[in-house]
Amino acid sequence: MIGTRNAVDGDPTFGDTWVYESLVGGIPGLDLSARAAIAFQVLLFETLVVGLGVVYGLSLSAIVAGTVAVAVAAGGSVAMLYIGTTTRGLALPDAHRRLLFGSGVETLFGVLGFAAVLTYLLSGPPAPFDPFVGGRSPAPVVFVALLILWDLCYRIGTSWWTAMVSLWRSLRYRVAPDTARRCRRLDAANVGFSLLELALVPLVVGQPLLVWAVVGHVAAVTAVSTAAALLLRTDS
Numbered sequence: 460m461i462g463t464r465n466a467v468d469g470d471p472t473f474g475d476t477w478v479y480e481s482l483v484g485g486i487p488g489l490d491l492s493a494r495a496a497i498a499f500q501v502l503l504f505e506t507l508v509v510g511l512g513v514v515y516g517l518s519l520s521a522i523v524a525g526t527v528a529v530a531v532a533a534g535g536s537v538a539m540l541y542i543g544t545t546t547r548g549l550a551l552p553d554a555h556r557r558l559l560f561g562s563g564v565e566t567l568f569g570v571l572g573f574a575a576v577l578t579y580l581l582s583g584p585p586a587p588f589d590p591f592v593g594g595r596s597p598a599p600v601v602f603v604a605l606l607i608l609w610d611l612c613y614r615i616g617t618s619w620w621t622a623m624v625s626l627w628r629s630l631r632y633r634v635a636p637d638t639a640r641r642c643r644r645l646d647a648a649n650v651g652f653s654l655l656e657l658a659l660v661p662l663v664v665g666q667p668l669l670v671w672a673v674v675g676h677v678a679a680v681t682a683v684s685t686a687a688a689l690l691l692r693t694d695s
Contacts, residue, residue, distance in 0.1 A: 475560050477543050477617065497536045504529045504610075507603045515597050524662045528607045531658055535614030538652035542621060542645050550638050551628065559624045568616030573609050579668060615656065615676060621649050622680045625687035633692045642691055646684040653680035 508525035511517065546559060596604070625646050634642065656677055663669035 475547065475556060477539050477560065477565065497533055497540070500536060501529060501533045504532070504603075504607060508607075511597075511600050511603060515600060517600070525604075525607065527658055527662060528611060531655055532607065532610040532614060534655045535611070535618070535652055538648055539614065539617055541648055545641060545645055549641055550635060551642075552632060555624070555628055555632070558627070559621065565617040565620040566613065568620055569609070569613035570616075572612040572616050576608060576612065576669070576672075577605075579666075611659070614652075618649055618653050618656075618680050619676065622646075622683040622687065625649070626683050626690070629687045629690040629692070633694050636693045639691050639693045643688045646688040650681050650684045653677045653684075 505526060508522060508529060512522040512525070543560070546556065625642070628642070654677060656673055659673050660670055663673065
């Protein structure tokens with residue numbers, strides 16, 4: 460299973476991991492390390508992007524856009540695995556872990572974000588994927604575009620939920636100084652991923668609402684995570 464062994468609880472179990480981790484770890488016969496899982500993710504999606512681009516003669520800009528999206532999603536995977544693994548090793552109350560992992564709210568945010576973006580695209584021009592692939596798209600291209608879009612929305616939703624839970628943690632608990640330092644590193648990692656999402660802005664530059672959505676999300680995660688780090692109280 461993805462993740463490292465926790466000295467207290469043993470290997471992470473379902474309900475104590477991100478949905479992303481649980482899915483990969485729950486596939487029978489598949490035992491991937493975190494690094495291998497991310498490499499597999501990048502290889503699979505990038506192969507699809509380039510392969511479909513060649514088969515259907517997509518523009519170079521479309522292939523580049525797909526590659527950037529895959530890279531941002533991979534960065535989200537790195538952040539999620541780091542945050543998840545580190546959080547499971549922190550001396551924080553079980554309520555914090557249950558709220559972060561077991562509630563599944565990050566998936567809800569991902570679904571809401573995916574539905575919102577898809578609604579915006581489908582209610583736009585007659586060919587809703589024009590900004591991404593340059594013309595009405597073949598079904599396989601649309602399918603892969605939607606997969607990558609969901610991948611991004613899920614990770615963006617996870618980033619926002621992580622920021623909110625971090626703020627709740629800081630307002631509710633006092634922690635040991637060492638735990639506080641590690642928590643602040645987690646908050647910084649979450650901000651780092653949100654800043655990486657700015658790479659998506661050039662892909663949607665012709666869609667002002669999507670530009671503001673990405674920039675607004677980055678600003679919100681940065682503000683909330685920074686507040687969480689500053690408000691964190693220690694026992695001494």
